[in-house]
Amino acid sequence: MSKTLFEKIWEKHRVKSIPEGPDIIYIDKHFIHEVTSPQAFAGVEKRGLKVFRPNKTVATADHNVPTIDQHLPIKEELSRRQVQKLTENCKNHGVELYGLGHPFQGIVHIIGPELGITQPGMTIVCGDSHTSTHGAFGAVAFGIGSSEVEMVFASQCIMQTRPKVMRININGKLNKGVLSKDIILYIISKISASGATGYFVEYAGSTISDLSMEARMTICNMSIEMGARGGMIAPDETTFQYVKNRLFAPKGTAWDDKVAEWKKLRSDDDAVFDSELNINAEDIEPMITYGTNPGLGISINGTIPTSGSIEDEGDRKNLLKALEYMGLQEGQPLKGMRVQNVFIGSCTNSRIEDYRLIASFIKGKKKNENVKVMIVPGSHQVREQIVAEGLDKIFNESGFQIRQAGCSACLGMNEDKIPAGEYCISTSNRNFEGRQGPGARTLLASPLTAAVAAITGEVSDIREFV
Ligand SMILES: CC(C)[C@H](C(=O)O)[C@@H](O)C(=O)O
Numbered sequence: 001m002s003k004t005l006f007e008k009i010w011e012k013h014r015v016k017s018i019p020e021g022p023d024i025i026y027i028d029k030h031f032i033h034e035v036t037s038p039q040a041f042a043g044v045e046k047r048g049l050k051v052f053r054p055n056k057t058v059a060t061a062d063h064n065v066p067t068i069d070q071h072l073p074i075k076e077e078l079s080r081r082q083v084q085k086l087t088e089n090c091k092n093h094g095v096e097l098y099g100l101g102h103p104f105q106g107i108v109h110i111i112g113p114e115l116g117i118t119q120p121g122m123t124i125v126c127g128d129s130h131t132s133t134h135g136a137f138g139a140v141a142f143g144i145g146s147s148e149v150e151m152v153f154a155s156q157c158i159m160q161t162r163p164k165v166m167r168i169n170i171n172g173k174l175n176k177g178v179l180s181k182d183i184i185l186y187i188i189s190k191i192s193a194s195g196a197t198g199y200f201v202e203y204a205g206s207t208i209s210d211l212s213m214e215a216r217m218t219i220c221n222m223s224i225e226m227g228a229r230g231g232m233i234a235p236d237e238t239t240f241q242y243v244k245n246r247l248f249a250p251k252g253t254a255w256d257d258k259v260a261e262w263k264k265l266r267s268d269d270d271a272v273f274d275s276e277l278n279i280n281a282e283d284i285e286p287m288i289t290y291g292t293n294p295g296l297g298i299s300i301n302g303t304i305p306t307s308g309s310i311e312d313e314g315d316r317k318n319l320l321k322a323l324e325y326m327g328l329q330e331g332q333p334l335k336g337m338r339v340q341n342v343f344i345g346s347c348t349n350s351r352i353e354d355y356r357l358i359a360s361f362i363k364g365k366k367k368n369e370n371v372k373v374m375i376v377p378g379s380h381q382v383r384e385q386i387v388a389e390g391l392d393k394i395f396n397e398s399g400f401q402i403r404q405a406g407c408s409a410c411l412g413m414n415e416d417k418i419p420a421g422e423y424c425i426s427t428s429n430r431n432f433e434g435r436q437g438p439g440a441r442t443l444l445a446s447p448l449t450a451a452v453a454a455i456t457g458e459v460s461d462i463r464e465f466v
């Protein structure tokens with residue numbers, strides 16, 4: 001019988017099916033961080049257990065860490081305790097930790113791919129919704145809750161109801177100034193923040209095949225923002241080239257064997273999806289969000305919808321509530337609006353490719369004097385690469401501040417917060433109320449759209465500058 005890519009990987013990892021119930025799935029790789037692991041460690045300890053296969057788990061400190069002076073003790077007490085607890089737990093259970101000061105430290109979804117831990121055909125989980133990022137390699141990767149983290153610690157397996165499968169086909173050439181972030185913001189604006197609920201999404205088509213791994217990760221990362229359980233892309237030459245020679249990638253004949261196996265990881269030609277969506281790449285323009293969920297987005301030249309144009313009463317109320325929080329009006333354009341902050345980071349867009357692109361655009365330009373610009377690399381290694389390539393000089397000359405690796409202003413769990421009432425163009429993935437700090441107002445956009453705003457001090461159309 002023909003199968004989708006998702007089904008092939010899922011079935012290969014199925015240990016048992018519970019009649020009328022969930023499947024038990026073997027997990028190849030388990031990532032953990034300081035926020036969702038303490039309860040799980042406490043849970044296994046309460047049962048008198050140890051982590052069953054500690055070498056299948058990798059830990060990093062990312063959410064609570066400061067992004068300056070990481071060599072000093074963490075100032076915020078809660079953050080300090082969380083990171084300390086992670087260190088103790090990893091030590092007690094024999095789990096490898098890339099903590100502060102370690103050369104591999106960084107955002108969990110950045111370091112997995114970067115180190116070659118993330119590989120095609122794997123099942124990967126983490127107590128973090130953006131685990132979907134790893135699906136870009138043709139892995140079944142999804143976020144889990146703390147009680148499921150405990151399940152994986154205890155058994156290296158997880159009980160999961162098998163989701164439905166959706167395919168989103170994107171074909172054609174991208175317009176000038178349009179990045180993969182715009183593709184995913186466009187899709188979510190079309191199908192809404194709940195449009196893929198209950199599904200695992202496979203992205204396919206010529207536009208996707210033409211993308212780099214970094215760009216594919218950005219798309220898979222935000223699958224969760226339309227309600228999907230995860231997102232994935234069939235591995236191809238681009239994938240193999242990215243993984244090859246990375247630290248934990250298979251080497252020698254093991255590499256050849258793996259690639260032969262990975263080449264079979266694609267949906268069969270006649271595989272049936274529960275839902276399918278077709279998108280024309282030429283329809284996509286640079287995008288920006290105006291509301292408090294990632295589905296409330298428009299093209300950079302667009303206007304905010306009017307409440308009168310929205311049929312559903314719930315949606316209408318949500319729009320008005322979002323606009324009130326955002327200090328925006330219905331029908332208003334965003335272009336030309338002043339912003340006070342630009343945040344270029346998070347597991348969506350903090351890879352070296354993002355910074356190369358931004359650096360080549362801003363070279364020789366100065367940031368607007370009223371804007372604060374934060375460059376927060378996704379990992380320590382990305383930061384080192386920025387310096388090795390001399391991009392740091394470009395950023396410094398433009399007045400962009402380069403910080404150390406962490407989740408940073410993507411969410412207000414650490415010292416990096418956006419002041420209440422201020423606007424921030426952010427390359428992250430969530431614009432919820434208070435996400436970047438109490439009262440902070442987030443406009444999600446691509447790294448290029450963020451960079452051009454840093455220079456002009458206002459929401460701008462990158463196409464007018466390149
Ligand atoms: C803190 C963590 C559990 C959370 C997540 O699951 O995604 C965070 O990473 C986020 O992006 O909101």
Ligand code: SF4
Nearest residue numbers: 130346347407410411
């Ligand atoms: S960077 Fe943001 S979205 Fe990614 S894991 Fe950290 S908090 Fe979550």
